[in-house]
Amino acid sequence: LPRALALSGADRRIPFATLLRKPMTILRIRFVRALALSLVLAAAAVQLPIAFATSAAAHEFMSGTIAIMHPWIRQPPPSSSTAAGYLSITNTGPSADTLLSVESETLGNSVLHTSLTNGGVVEMQTLEGGLKIEPGATAEMTPKGVHFMFTGLSQVFRVGQLIPADLIFEKAGRVRVAFKIEPISFAPAGTAQQSMDH
């Protein structure tokens, strides 16, 4: 232990004699340092693409006091002609607004739906009256919850493709957005396929 202590603070001026006698120890210190440095660099290298990925994935649309974050659609598996669209809406205005519907030439028919789980049974219900966003609040549309159901889809969607659509609000009116096609395994940040209390 004393030797280890001495060495840990000692390499600033290692006597030449020590260097001759204990080259392996010196090498070990160098090795540990190199390892630590490489770990830091590796961590930074891993962090960077993640930071880029999230900033690239997060696309946002504004209209007055309504901000719409990352409208996305899970890429429909082949042979499925339905898809679900998700997004989140923040209302920074002084009064509540309501999301009523979505219109898109590419996405065909749509219904504002919620998946309700009752005793393990899932049923989809039309969200009567739309999705209300209180002032200062954020309404989340995420998998297994509130979503747009698109039906009668015939074309193939590519991951990364952007599909233009208009969201219709009671007060903000028509807001142009683009739904991004995300891979089947996609889970929005924060929800990450985790539990959501209903």
Place this chain on the structure above:
Amino acid sequence: MRADRLLFIGIGLFWLIVVILAIWLAPPGGAGALTRPGAQLILDGGIRASFALTDHNGREVTERAFTTRPTAWFFGFTQCPDICPTTLAQLTLLLDKLAGDAARLNVVFVTVDPERDPPEVLKQYLSAFDPRIVGLTGTRSAVDAMAKSFFIYQAKVKSPDGGYTMDHTATILLTDAKLRFQGTLDPHEDTDVQLQKLRRLVSRGAA
């Protein structure tokens, strides 16, 4: 200073004793709780499955295809926009995380909409997910009978556009290699909880 330290040690010792007592006195949890006599009756009388369906490759299969190892059963349909692709993506993730243990488990997707989901449609649909997931379909009456024996609720619901959608149980059922009910995965659970349940299922399946 000295009194402080004594107090600190005293509190530490107290909690140590409490924890030891709690562990010693507590009834066996986990698997033990499931094997108490009352629960055993229900579990042993669980799924009495016998079915004749077709898999996504067009092969006739019966329940015997699923009696060599434990199985996770999910019921859904390919025209389901939200729950089904989300859950199948989750099962794909779980199989990936199970790594080597995945080979000791069947994962089955049974369609509750056989009219729109013949084998070739299932095959296409499942190509988007883990290739180890097996799709099952059949005649309406065969699927009805099979779902009923697995305590699965399913009902056709008309939608405003003239089409229909299906209400269905989305809970994933777990059976052992003798097709006895072993528990469930809830779609709203954490991935880690689901992973633990599957690991326990396959380790018991090996015993």
